[in-house]
Amino acid sequence: MALPSPVPITLFGATSPSGQALIELARGRPLVVAGRRPPLPPAWGGDPQPFLPCDLEQAGETGEAPLGMLISFAPIWTFAPWLARWAARDPAGVTALRGVIACSSSSVITKRFAANGFDRDLVQRLRQAEEQLTLTCAAQALPLRILAPTLIYGQSGRLGDRNLSRLRQLLRRLPILPLPGQGGLRQPIHCRQLAAVTLHLADQLAQEGFDPSQPVHLPLGGDDTLTYATMLRRLQEATDPGDRARRCRLLALPPRLFLSLASPLLLLSPKRFEAVQRMGADLARFTPAHRILGVPPEPFPVLPLAP
Ligand SMILES: NC(=O)c1ccc[n+]([C@@H]2O[C@H](COP(=O)([O-])OP(=O)(O)OC[C@H]3O[C@@H](n4cnc5c(N)ncnc54)[C@H](OP(=O)(O)O)[C@@H]3O)[C@@H](O)[C@H]2O)c1
Known part of the structure; x- marks a missing residue:
C-alpha cells in the first residue's frame, strides 16, 4: 500500500x-x-x-x-x-x-x-x-x-540559541559561579x-x-531532567578540552545565603532578581x-x- x-x-x-x-x-x-x-x-x-x-x-x-x-x-x-x-x-x-x-x-x-x-x-x-x-x-x-x-x-544551520549559549559565555568569563545549592530541575x-x-x-x-x-x-x-548545577557541568564537559568554560568552578552555596547575596538586585531589577530566585525552582x-x-x-x- x-x-x-x-x-x-x-x-x-x-x-x-x-x-x-x-x-x-x-x-x-x-x-x-x-x-x-x-x-x-x-x-x-x-x-x-x-x-x-x-x-x-x-x-x-x-x-x-x-x-x-x-x-x-x-x-x-x-x-x-x-x-x-x-x-x-x-x-x-x-x-x-x-x-x-x-x-x-x-x-x-x-x-x-x-x-x-x-x-x-x-x-x-x-x-x-x-x-x-x-x-x-x-x-x-x-x-x-x-x-x-x-x-x-x-x-x-547558522542559527543558535541565546540562552544556554549565554550561560556558556558566562562560564568562560567567570572563575567562580555561585549557585543556590544544586539549583532546581531543568528539562x-x-x-x-x-x-x-x-x-x-x-x-x-x-x-x-x-x-x-x-x-x-x-x-x-527534552529527554533529560537534571539539576541546574548538573546542566552547567554537562555544558562544561561538552566544550572543547582547552575551552575556558571548563575552568569555571561551580560553587554550591546554601540557598538562603545565595539569595541574601543576590538581594541588592531586587532594588535594581525585580525581574532579574526573580530570575535568580527561579534558579532554585523546578521547571x-x-x-x-x-x-x-x-x-x-x-x-x-x-x-x-x-x-
Ligand atoms: N528560546 C526559548 O528558550 C523559548 C522557550 C519557550 C518558548 N519559546 C518559543 O519558541 C518559539 C521560537 O523561539 P526562539 O527564541 O527560538 O525564536 P526567535 O529566535 O526569537 O525567532 C522568532 C521567529 O519569529 C519570527 N517573527 C517574529 N515576529 C514576526 C512577525 N511580525 N512576522 C513574521 N515573523 C515574525 C522571526 O522572524 P524574523 O527573522 O523576521 O525576525 C523569527 O523567525 C517562539 O514562539 C518562542 O516564543 C522559546
Missing part, C-alpha cells in the same frame, strides 16, 4: 533555530517559508525554499493564501491575532488548511505566579493568544496543537528535538483531522520529546550547541 504523501507545510519563524532545524528535517517535502525575511540559503546547499512575504503584525493580506499545515515558531501573541484576522476575512481559505501547530511557551505555566509585572504580562499575553488561537481553530474545525516548550537550546529541549516533534505532530494531525477529544496544549521538554516534568517520537531518550546536551 502506498504511504500518504507528506502534508505541505507553511512555516512561520523559519529564522529561529527550531525553524532551521525543521527545514532540514523536512528536506525533500513541499515547504513554503512565510515571514518578514526571505529564507536563508540551506546549509546543505541548493536553492532556498519558496517564500511568502508576510509580517504577522501588519493588517494587510499576504499575496497568496498559506497552504497545508501551518506551523509557527513566531511569537504566539503575533501569530494568533494574525490567524484570527485572516479567518474573519477569508474563512474558506483558513478552512482549506490541514491544521495548525503553534509554539507558545512553558512560561505560561511556570511564571503564572510571578511577582514582577514583566513576567505577569508575558503570562497574560501567552494565555490570551492561546485562547484566541483555540477559538479561531475550533470555529473552523481546524486541527490544532499548541506546543509549550521549556528552555530551547542548540544550533541549527532543556534541543531545537532539533522540538522540530522533530512538530513535524511528527504535523503528519499525525493531517492524518487524523479535527478531533475535539484530543488535548490541544502540549507542555514539552521540569514536561512531556519528554522522545515519548512523542517513540525513539530512545537522548541525554543532555544534544549536539550541536551554539558556540
